[in-house]
Amino acid sequence: MKYQRALLADVEGYVPGEQPKIPNIIKLNTNENPYPPSxxxxxxxxxxxxxxxxxxxxxxxxxxxxxxxxxxxxxxxxxxxxxxxxxxxxxxxxxxxxxxxxxxxxxxxxxxxxxxxxxxxxxxxxxxxxxxxxxxxxxxxxxxxxxxxxxxxxxxxxxxxxxxxxxxxxxxxxxxxxxxxxxxxxxxxxxxxxxxxxxxxxxxxxxxxxxxxxxxxxxxxxxxxxxxxxxxxxxxxxxxxxxxxxxxxxxxxxYDYMRANVAKVRATRDRLRIALTAMGFVVPPSQSNFLLAQWGGAPDARAIFEQLRDRAILVRYFPVRRLDNALRISIGTEDEADALLRALGEIIRGR
Ligand SMILES: Cc1ncc(COP(=O)(O)O)c(C=O)c1O
Known part of the structure; x- marks a missing residue:
């Protein structure tokens, strides 16, 4: 039971047996690869x-x-x-x-x-x-x-x-x-x-x-x-x-197909990190397919997470010590990164 809870906690917004109801959801919360398998x-x-x-x-x-x-x-x-x-x-x-x-x-x-x-x-x-x-x-x-x-x-x-x-x-x-x-x-x-x-x-x-x-x-x-x-x-x-x-x-x-997708993800990751840093997030240098975007401003990280969710963009929020001021953002496609940055810009400017 505990094990299942831990797993389900990893799939924010997921209800067992149900398909997501929101169309065109941008899912950046469980570090999946945005590109299809080979x-x-x-x-x-x-x-x-x-x-x-x-x-x-x-x-x-x-x-x-x-x-x-x-x-x-x-x-x-x-x-x-x-x-x-x-x-x-x-x-x-x-x-x-x-x-x-x-x-x-x-x-x-x-x-x-x-x-x-x-x-x-x-x-x-x-x-x-x-x-x-x-x-x-x-x-x-x-x-x-x-x-x-x-x-x-x-x-x-x-x-x-x-x-x-x-x-x-x-x-x-x-x-x-x-x-x-x-x-x-x-x-x-x-x-x-x-x-x-x-x-x-x-x-x-x-x-x-x-x-x-x-x-x-x-x-x-x-x-x-x-x-x-x-x-x-x-x-x-x-x-x-x-x-x-x-x-x-x-x-x-x-293997080459995988490496080509990894190269795309890494390029988007590095671009996104620069853009998030310019917006005021503190983003440790990630070697992975996600970024931890730490935020000290207003609205707070939980509110940003919720407002992104209202816009059908799922990122990961951890309500725990040292992480409750941050969002973990999986690297999606270039278009998804653009949509995320647009939404974050609006949320931070209070629009
Ligand atoms: C650090 C880490 N280890 C292991 C796993 C589990 O991988 P798998 O999908 O193969 O069970 C994950 C999945 O998110 C992970 O983040």
């Missing part, structure tokens, strides 16, 4: 046979994992586990490596689901405040725990901690370090080689963002084969369905 993915979907659906899928998603291993520079599929979205892999990693009563650590702010999943698992969750630039404080490295979740880029700030800090964390932390790279395709660099260099590092990826496949629920985790073997014991037998395996594979085969 034509090769759609072709793979149309090409699925009835037989592929009649039978159980490959329980170990071998073809998909082999393609991930190639793409991520690993020696073979034994370095990869596939998941029904990254959220499933976050739950599996807790089931696999954390006992009830153990401590899980992360930062504040961070991806909301870590704490929810840890609590459901009966683990304690310690969230350590990031500094004003959304960087790790010095004492973070001294904290003990069984597992650490580090989103890089961070959600909801979009900021990356330097690679050197993640290296230091992997060296100093006793337990498993999960580096959540949900948004790494939009960033300048990645920790994908960390599992080779650090035995406690797990890097997770999702196909929901850069590959435009949030609806297909596709995720992957990369780690040393000993760690992946433990995942394989605790995951559900058929945790990745046949359709998702096929679509994930097709998406990776059209």
């Amino acid at each position: 034509p090769r993915v759609m072709e793979a979907l149309r090409g699925l046979s009835g037989d592929a659906l009649r039978k159980y899928p490959d329980p170990v998603s071998f073809g998909f994992r082999r393609a991930c291993a190639e793409r991520y520079g690993c020696e073979g599929p034994e370095w990869v586990v596939a998941g029904n979205g990254m959220d499933e892999l976050l739950a599996i990693v807790l089931r696999t490596f954390v006992d009830p009563g153990d401590t899980v650590i992360s930062t504040y702010p961070t991806y909301i689901l870590y704490e929810t999943l840890a609590q459901l698992h009966g683990a304690k969750c310690t969230l350590v405040d990031l500094d004003d630039a959304f960087q790790l404080p010095e004492f973070f490295y001294a904290i003990k725990g069984r597992l650490c979740f580090l989103p890089r880029p961070n959600s909801p700030s979009g900021v990356c901690v330097p690679l050197a800090d993640v290296e230091r964390l992997c060296q100093s932390f006793d337990g498993i370090v999960v580096i959540d790279e949900a948004y790494a395709d939009f960033a300048d660099d990645t920790c994908m080689d960390f599992p080779k260099r650090f035995e406690n590092a797990i890097v997770m990826r999702t196909f929901s963002k850069s590959y435009s496949l949030a609806g297909a629920r596709i995720g992957a985790a990369v780690a040393r084969p000993e760690i992946i073997a433990e995942f394989m014991k605790t995951k559900d037998s058929y945790n990745m369905n046949a359709v998702s395996q096929a679509l994930g594979l097709a998406a990776m085969q059209d």
Whole structure:
């Protein structure tokens, strides 16, 4: 129930089972990709046979994992586990490596689901405040725990901690370090080689963002084969369905298409950041497909969020400490960015 609430909280304005009532809604609240999946993915979907659906899928998603291993520079599929979205892999990693009563650590702010999943698992969750630039404080490295979740880029700030800090964390932390790279395709660099260099590092990826496949629920985790073997014991037998395996594979085969969409999103992101800054927002340098626009003026951030919603523009507002003066804005198309800027201009000028 709690888990479902956390998920639904992520889909502001969504009523289960109902289609959005407002036509032409501009949806910039859940960090989806505004561009469609690759034509090769759609072709793979149309090409699925009835037989592929009649039978159980490959329980170990071998073809998909082999393609991930190639793409991520690993020696073979034994370095990869596939998941029904990254959220499933976050739950599996807790089931696999954390006992009830153990401590899980992360930062504040961070991806909301870590704490929810840890609590459901009966683990304690310690969230350590990031500094004003959304960087790790010095004492973070001294904290003990069984597992650490580090989103890089961070959600909801979009900021990356330097690679050197993640290296230091992997060296100093006793337990498993999960580096959540949900948004790494939009960033300048990645920790994908960390599992080779650090035995406690797990890097997770999702196909929901850069590959435009949030609806297909596709995720992957990369780690040393000993760690992946433990995942394989605790995951559900058929945790990745046949359709998702096929679509994930097709998406990776059209890597250039994904990179072209990412380039468009990054260009819009950088333009939007400049425009929002000119309007008076303080916007940390995002390496992701969203911006955290912090606002100290009038009307306040909640009122701006509500007035945008009245204009059928959905952004994310978090009524919590350190974020209640900000809006998290997913990067849409160029036209959507223009519509957002027009609406914000009117709201701020009080029209
Ligand atoms: C930081 C972070 N990690 C993981 C996820 C989950 O991704 P998936 O859609 O693959 O479950 C999200 C989704 O928004 C996210 O923001």
